[in-house]
Amino acid sequence: MRKVFIDCGAHDGCSVRKFLDITEDGAEYEVYSFEPNPKLAHHHPVGDAVFYDKAVWTSDGPHTFYMHGTTGGSTLVEEKNTHNTLKAQSRPSIMKVQGLPEAITVECIDISKWISTKFAKEDYIVLKMDIEGAEYQILDKMIAEGTIDYINEFAVEWHLLTSQGVAPPLRKHIKQQIGEHTQLFEQKGIKLIEWDAMHTPYLLDLTSTVG
Secondary structure (H helix, E strand, C coil): CCEEEEEECCCCCHHHHHHHHHCCCHHHCEEEEECCCHHHHHHCCCCCCEEECCEEECCCEEEEEEECCCCCCCECCHHHHHHHHHHHHHCHHHHHHCCCCEEEEEEEEEHHHHHHHHCCCCCEEEEEECCCCCHHHHHHHHHHHCHHHHCCEEEECCCCCCCCCCCHHHHHHHHHHHHHHHHHHHHHCCEEEECCCCCCCCCCCHHHHHC
């Protein structure tokens, strides 16, 4: 049995540092990091982690990525980008440090397929996602394809609940999705962890928190 930590939305490596710090047998884990923001690539790899300068998504290939400086708010999701844009326009501190989001093209990896081809259900896998709204579509695909059964622990920061620029019906739909996912994880015995590593002592660049 392999022990595996998959860091989706690795930012500057803060989640790898936190995981290794708080996990008693962390040194026994294989670590894989995914971060498409080119402004953060110089922070990687962290230790022995295998680093992919790609975004995790529901398919392989190029995709528009809304890069917001070095903030954790950079996203593949248009609705999240709308929120980031409105927030930056309304807060001079964000505009001064990060400016407005910039649309670039990044390579994506189908994380459901990647997990199923690289690992076995007998492995112990901790999957972490802080991917700014892309988690819902990816989880739907993993559930449909059965790759959610590879996961033992799911560490997540949910997004798009109260964002300005996001219509109330979408917020209601997202809350429903979170409830359904949470119930499914419980049924399958997947440990759900509310995750946040965007803070000291794990985060290197504190200006990242303004997004």
